[in-house]
Amino acid sequence: MAVIYQRENHIFTLQTEHTTYQMKVDDFGFLLHLYYGGRISGNTDYLLTYHDRGFSGNPFDVGQDRTYSMDALPREYPELGTGDYRNAALVIRNADGSESCDLRYVGYEIRKGKYALPGLPAVFAPEEEAETLEILLEDPVSKVEVTLLYGVLEKEDIITRSARIRNRGKQEIVVEKAASTCLDFVTGEYDLLTFYGRHAMERNLQRTRLEHGCFSIGSRRGTSSHQYNPAVILAERNATEDSGSCYGCAFVYSGNFLCQAEKDQFGQTRLLMGLQEDLFHYPLQAGETLIVPETILGYTDQGLGNLSNLFQRCIRNHICRGKYAHQARPVLLNSWEAAYFDFDGETIVRLAEDAAHLGIDMVVMDDGWFGKREDDNSGLGDWQVNEKKLGCTLGELIERVNAQGVKFGIWIEPEMVSEDSELNRTHPDWVIRIPGRKPVRGRNQLVLDFSREDVRGYIFDRICAVLDQGNIEYVKWDMNRSIADIFSTERPQGKVLYDYMLGVYDFLEKLTARYPDILIEGCSGGGGRFDVGMLYYTPQIWCSDNTDAADRVRIQYGTSFFYPASAVGAHVSAVPNHQTGRRISLNTRGVVAMAGTFGYELDPGKLTWEEKETVKEQVGQYKKVADLIRTGDYYRLSDPFRDDCGGWMFVSEDGARALVSVVMLENHGNMTVSYVKLKGLKPDTLYRETVSGKCYYGSALMKAGIPVPVEMGEYRAYQWEFAAC
Secondary structure, rough: EEEEEEEOEEEEEOOOOOOOEEEOOOOOEEEEEEEEEEEOOOHHHHHHOOOOOOOOOOOOOHOOOOOOOOOOEEEEEOEEOOOOOOOOOOOEOOOOOOEOOOOOEEEEEEEOOOOOOOOOOOOOOOOOHHHEEEEEOOOOOOEEEEEEEEEEEEOOOOOEEEEEEEOOOOOOEEEEEEEEEEEEEEOOOOEEEEEEEOOOOEEEEEEEEEEEEEEEEOOOOOOOOOOOOOEEEEEOOOOOEEEEEEEEEEEEEOEEEEEEEEEEEOOOOOEEEEEOOOOOOOOEEOOOEEEEEEEEEEEEEEEEHHHHOOOOOOOHHOOOOOOOOOOOOOOOOHHHHHHHOOOOOOHHHHHHHHHHOOOOOOOEEEOOOOOOOOOOOEEEOOOOOHHHOOOHHHHHHHHHHHHHOOOEEEEEOOOOOOOOOOHHOOOOEEEOOOOOOOOOOOOOOEEEEEOOOHHHHHHHHHHHHHOOOOOOOEEEEEEOOOOOOOOOOOOHHHHHHHHHHHHHHHHHHHHHOOOOOOOOEEOOOOOOOHHHHHHHHOOOOEEEOOOOOHHHHHHHHHHHHOHHEEEOOOOEEOOOOOOOOOOOOOOHHHHHOOOOEEEEEOHHHHOOOHHHHHHHHHHHHHHHHHHHHOOOOEEOOOOOOOOEEEEEEEEEOOOOOEEEEEEOOOOOOOOOEEEEOOOOOOOOOOOEEEEOOEEHHHHHHHHOEEEEOOOOOOOEEEEEEEEOO
């Protein structure tokens, strides 16, 4: 069994193949955390220690015992109001204005299968592959009831956590803060790995030594954001790619979040992940419930690389859904950097003709096909096809594209409305803005109140009316500004952003149900909403608006710590690059884009004959190795922020095939040779490099490595494919 309850000592144990998670209900009904780490036998309640800590308060129940304090004991779900002065997972404001909650154990339930969260994305698994533990806690005074949810995927080494908060009292309460996960460690020295960035330069790795105090990241932007990704790693100081203990923590949510890591006065460490407490004041009337989005937890003592594969497998197999979750994705050509807004129907047909000649599977018509939309200052919300611009109906255009043997895709931005639009003029009340104040602008567009069902319903109908006009096989869902001016006439202000995100999920759930054969790619100015929550609905996300290959090596490096290559939208774009002005060879751009879903973001008509031949070769090579990239284990071979090169590889599950890619990021006079050590191969197996025909033992490739050629020129890239002999 994956979940075990020992009735005699009130200890709960969660077991996966390689990890153990343990907690205990003590004599006073408090739920204490005992252990999370490598798999062990027996109980660890002996780790609890009791001393008079001075100035650390004692619950009334313990009488004169000054050695018992919530301020020092490891907690499973710490609430504000019990004398624990560390960061709290739960803050409740009661009807009398007090902020206090005292959760005590009531009962539990163990059942087969993985719990689901109504209205929210969550890890899923067949009933025989998972177990659920529910632990019920209650404040006896306010009757606030908290159900802690634990999902255990034993073979995947994955544990998930969520919380269901219910008001069983007679008066309104307000949830001021709610996390789904707290991890308390009584020992250990840790680093926190976070992934910061900005638009067009997302998910840069930052490793911070945790010292006394609190380190936090989060988002107040209404999205998970370009600035901080809602996935972090707590690693022992000596942990590397290949060894050492590390804990992964990924929030399955696409809105505002908060992660706090704290080293307390006694050298203990607490990690919290949950909803952002700023702009969040969620009232619950009698009988109402709030569900806190899920957190995915994973642990390994074999380094960061093993942790990454653990999360990548979980996302591929237990988050991504639908037809394309386990199917090869089409190689596509997007019209955005090829034409921007300056196109008509003939432009799209010409792109389709070029795509067919090059072996590309699909053409995507990006922004500019609807309403009065000649630039990014108008038209959003007016989801009617501009047939005058296209020179035909959308259905006719799709038929002409399909006649070339090419699939058709389209771009939408449902959550937004331009100030200059018929929708905004007709329904200004549908916009998130504060009455009497001038709005904060972003690209001269405002945000529709997707917390309202009538607003979502109208936009859904308009989008469906477009999608029903022809054989559309791909949709790019964009979201191109942060949310400000938080206000709604329909609900309390502290509910707006959470309910907004539920509305987005509701829209996506209905869209995927109505169009199960359409591949939806998520986007928010590139990687501004690249999170596990969105991947539940869109099995791939545009990784970044920055398509520069040198920058993408670093962006995709940070992305790989949690997210699989099958989720990473990556394209070959034109040079000079439209974001940086840099010129990088077509070969290098292709190698970098093959670390993702692969496609093109350029006008093939502007390529030379030689370049077109190279594109044909790239498309053929990608299709040959696409399954390996999509399903193989992923290994980082270098750190592109510190090393001369960026290197990565994919290895098939059986270890028989490997694809190695390296990009030289530095080149100097009398350049030194870079040696890249491979990973994940079978040591005693002989591998043949498919181009040169040379054979190497896996042990030699992993321990001695291979030299990267020293050549003149910037950003040279190399790709080797190995197959077991």
